[in-house]
Amino acid sequence: MPRIVVDVMPKPEILDPQGKAIVGALPRLGFTEFSGVRQGKRFELTVDGEVTEAVLAKAREAAETLLSNPVIEDVVNVEAIND
Amino acid sequence: MPRIVVDVMPKPEILDPQGKAIVGALPRLGFTEFSGVRQGKRFELTVDGEVTEAVLAKAREAAETLLSNPVIEDVVNVEAIND
Amino acid sequence: MLRPSMTESLDLSAARVGVVTFPGTLDDRDAARAVRLSGATAVELWHADDDLQDVDAVVIPGGFSYGDYLRAGAISRFAPLMAKVIDAANSDAKLPVLGICNGFQILTESHLLPGSMVKNDHLKFICRDQVLRVENAATAWTNAYQAGQDITVPLKNQDGQYIADEKTLDALEAEGRVVFRYIGVNPNGSRRDIAGISNAAGNVVGLMPHPEHAVEAGFGPSSPAGPHTGTDGLGFFASVLNTILAGAKA
Amino acid sequence: MDTVVNAAATPETELPWAELGLKDNEFARIKEILERRPTAAELAMYSVMWSEHCSYKSSKVHLRQFGDKVTEEMKEHLLVGIGENAGVVDIGDGWAVTFKVESHNHPSFVEPYQGAATGIGGIVRDIISMGARPVAVMDPLRFGAIDHPDTARLVHGIVSGIGGYGNSLGLPNIGGEVVFDSVYQGNPLVNALAVGVLRHEDIRLANASGVGNRVVLFGARTGGDGIGGASVLASESFDDAKPSKRPAVQVGDPFAEKVLIECCLELFKASIVDGIQDLGAAGISCATSELASNGEGGMHVELTSVLLRDPSLTPGEILMSESQERMMAVVTPENVAAFEAVMAKWDVEYSWLGEVTDTGRLIIDWDGETIVDVDPRTVAHDGPVYNRPFHRPEWLDALQADSFAASDQAEVPADLGAAVVELISSPNLASKSWVTDQYDRYVQGNTAQAMPDDAGVIRVDENTGLGVALSTDANGRYCYLNPREGAKLALAEAYRNVATSGARPLAVTDCLNFGSPEDPEVMWQFAESVSGLADACQELGVPVTGGNVSLYNHTASGDKTVAIHPTPVVGVLGVFDDVARRTPSGWREDGQAIYLLGT
């Protein structure tokens, strides 16, 4: 099935408590390579037919209106994947 | 800053309550192009130095041990991004 | 309501029940109170220590350890103390371990119990007085109940939907490891109405509802006797005392 | 860098005081106080501390009545009165209770989840800073019409925000209100009450005393939160507008706050901190100036020591930032190591900022150069005070004349059953369980009463059963009709709810939600309500111990704004010698007799 991936991340200037908790845990588990973590969301939308430019535009619209909260989040990526 | 992206999705056979809620909401908002939605997580790990193969391997390990729960989730992607 | 226990006439306070505190744990003082009310001694255990202080049983209480931000219980399970708990639970001594709510989530993340919890199917936090059926009254934490008995304890969580694959669920059912089932309504979409399960040996039990909030008349859930009167949760703590004292005699 | 030296040398530099919300007379006053122009950092401090929100400049002259109308007898149980972070009431046996209600109305309209969540976070920090363990919260809420398209967004977001934060802190929610009325459409009211318990000897006050004592900031790092509106400060020289992104909303981290609660309680228990102040509105500006002006000396701070989440912040922005989950404390040099041990145990970040001095000045350096040199009182306490004009609205006579009896509704409807169904299904009378089921009422194991009872009841002492009852009430419609009587009725209702639970009412907190103070009619409503509430308190013998004023609550309608109904939310605290004696509301058993008391 063709899918569209939508990636949403907390805005860089906004506190991300989830990323903060993870970044605190990593060194305790022996991971010292990472100086920051931010946690966002990845949505996979299944498309029944073909992923046309129009469908992608709809996905972008859904990403901005429903899938993200523009006050605190950015849509960082909307793309079709075929596997 | 170089970053590594880790994408984690609920396993296909696991019911995803958040995805289900979104799929129900989409048509009400006039989006009829999408027959399914699954919600997963996207992590962005900041790397202080260079993203070597060794650092990527560490990210994969963190993805499998901490960032995902193999009982319900799959790590679908671990990759370096430079922007 | 409780079975006559073998604990009468013994000095119960010699029994030491540890209560673990992680950053973000909320119901640790409540669990300790429940332990005290049952007659045992409550021992505070700190997540960062690696000493179980000779306790005879461990309660991992509810709350939002590390905010539940990544996944409920995901970060806590790596605590130094958890390594000790996991070893002791799997050892021949079969340390009794009870995970309540966030504690249950920590036990599944630790692989002491199978399956996992995801968001409630209605996606909201829910707080209610919940009826449970005790399906297995032979575990370390349920032997003071009767199999088939219905009890009422508060339920309060956001990520309470128990899930596991069909094979795991079938095995749990076949081995009698479904210890509690939701009666009346299924409050969160849990598979097969499962509210709590145990490991194969029956010393490790996890459940989403909160027995430690049903131990004191006046502060518990509603019961036929009136609002706040329910004390059905006491049986958990009486059970583990039975288990501890039976072990001590053996 | 705009240092004090530089400011003295460049008197003619244009400053964005108007953009920061200062009036020309206020800016003139600042120059008069300093005898020079303020530096950018000083301007930042004065502008936030002299805002309506922080300085109470329009309401102060009226609020004095709460103090003036208090008798010695009413103060009998008061350990700490109005003026501190929260009032403290003696409930006997060496126990004390602190409680306060605050508003987070405007942020909750912009971002309902985070606005409501950080409202809970803020009021809980007030309670901690008194030295208390928080034990319960309540949430009086007002929304617009239930069928308005925007209401669902607000109700879902606000309720889950309050639950998300309060539940994660382990604080039982023991009551509140849910009211729908279109007058709150563009301006929901999100008031949050928190209550904490402490032993008498554990009371902490916000003051910095003892020359040489160290000043420490701990908890979350400082980011650009809440300074979105003041982004003019992103440029220190005020002319080159460098691009900056400053979040207008604050995101709460309840986990960080829960850890902060436990770590503060550990500091209190071991007597490690001398003075403590939570960081809320106006952040470090408020904490440093209040601590310094409540103490007897001064304070010297190095601002580059502040741990930042966003390294691009300017000194002025750091001073104004409203980042959540932070506290400031004063620690004697002997206790520094003990303090650091507690921080390490709970994995809390901290930085030593400076020390208490005997200069009487608040001096803030940036990399060794002085950027603030002020008398802290002028920032924290001697802000502008306005005696705003007010007059009775002309429309009030017509409104009051439009009485219920005169309308055709007075007839008894033919089908009484249908009328009852209609009533109980109206959103304001219907069950509130959709809301309250999202709140934990069991955590801590001391909740003797919560929803659906008239008052929440919490046990304080497990050995004796000593406990407290709390209720919050307000009726905006009554207050719209008659703000003086409406405020009295709000107190009377909360008082009755506490009394009928079996507790003895002892003290009052209030959150005064009104429209714009610049509208003389709104100002009249405010003046009337305060005076009515103060009178009623005197009559019932219960003092106001603290609270909050929220002004400028209105909904835009075309090019005009419509003020909310005057909504003074009143919280009453009562005491029980044993909560086992509480009386729940509702019928219990068949065959009991029913009496109606009163008039």
Ligand SMILES: Nc1ncnc2c1ncn2[C@@H]1O[C@H](COP(=O)(O)OP(=O)(O)O)[C@@H](O)[C@H]1O
């Ligand atoms: N926002 C809220 N948060 C917590 N409790 C609430 C809230 N709204 C209502 N309640 C509780 O629900 C119960 C019923 O409320 P309400 O219908 O307003 O009662 P009443 O009309 O008797 O004041 C009360 O116990 C009240 O405290």
